[in-house]
Amino acid sequence: xxxxxxxxxxxxxxxxxxxxxxxxxxxxxxxxxxxxxxxxxxxxxxxxxxxxxxxxxxxxxxxxxxxxxxxxxxxxxxxxxxxxxxxxxxxxxxxxxxxxxxxxxxx
Numbered sequence: 001x002x003x004x005x006x007x008x009x010x011x012x013x014x015x016x017x018x019x020x021x022x023x024x025x026x027x028x029x030x031x032x033x034x035x036x037x038x039x040x041x042x043x044x045x046x047x048x049x050x051x052x053x054x055x056x057x058x059x060x061x062x063x064x065x066x067x068x069x070x071x072x073x074x075x076x077x078x079x080x081x082x083x084x085x086x087x088x089x090x091x092x093x094x095x096x097x098x099x100x101x102x103x104x105x106x107x
Contacts, residue, residue: 004048007046008023009022
């Protein structure tokens with residue numbers, strides 16, 4: 001793999017401001033949204049190089065085979081179906097309704 005500074009086109013003794021400027025300029029040029037998606041690998045390499053230089057370990061790049069996968073927004077927001085929990089809620093609600101109806105019937 002090439003050196004992170006080589007990927008950004010910089011010298012190893014480059015100032016942090018220069019690193020930031022080079023990163024922004026390259027991402028403007030190679031960002032997948034602007035370049036039509038054909039430069040996704042190049043943009044990923046630029047991000048990885050910038051993260052390595054800045055020491056940012058929190059940036060995690062997804063595997064290449066999942067780069068094109070799109071997830072519907074509603075998939076991530078819904079809770080998973082839990083039949084046991086739903087059954088317990090239904091039983092509790094039915095018990096309360098029966099108790100209320102029995103109380104009304106006897107009064």
